[in-house]
Amino acid sequence: MTHIKAKLGAILVCFLIISLLGCETRFEDNTRILVNGVIKDQSDLAVQDAQINVYTRRVTSFLGGESEFLLGSNFSDSDGEFSVISLFDKDEDFSIEIDAGETYSKYVYRTNTVDFTPTDFTFNLETVTLQKLSKVNYSVTRTSGDGNSIQYTFRFINGFCSEVYEQGALNPEESQCNTLQFLNGSLNDNNPDREGSFDAPIGTQVEFTYSINEAPETTEIFTINDNSVNEFTFTY
Secondary structure, X not given: OHHHXXXXXXXXXXXXXHHHHHOOOOEEEEEEEEXXXXXXXXXXXXXXXXXXXXXXXXEOOOXXXXXXXXXXXXXXXXXXXXXXEEEEEOOOOEXXXXXXXXXXXXXXXXXXXXXXXXXXXXXXXXXXXXXXXXXXXXXXXXXOOOOOOEEEEEEEEOOOEEEEEEOOEEOOOOOEEOOEEEEEEEEEOOEOOEEEEEEEEOOOEEEEEEEEOOOOOEEEEEEOOOOOEEEEEEEO
């Protein structure tokens, strides 16, 4: 009887695995796609050794968690050119992701391939621009003594780009590229000083708007220069 129960348990486990993986997997048999293009920075210089990953995602558990399936991967060459031959999957969330490390912004191409197959089974991304980034280290320090406060906002460009395509055409309403980002802070007697950091594309401007003791706002503007780190200090 124990042997029979163990056998039934093994069969049940196999059935669950097939149900979770086999039924959800819709990789196209004997089908491969080509992903190609060239990667450059905002100065039109080639970006070498950027990693290009082709993914599909789907729900694969009873709890609704998502797992990623890496279909193919490669790197850009010295001219920034790349090509990836990968599996093809019919899925609502199909993506091509480009990552050149912490000093560059990231790019994501998203589409729904349930009812879409690219012409000649090729996703030609043409030219993808990654923004070269610099880290901004900032410090806001109180030197005026107790009772003084400040509210401030950093306003800067986020170099990340996510483009959404429908049937091969860009959907600008769903895409988000080089959007404005805001970093807010409020300092007072309980917390008079603050240090932090953020990344911004080289050559872009950062607006620092502040109000001391609820006075009218003042804005200072500085440009991100071509250094690995930019330093910004402010005292009030």
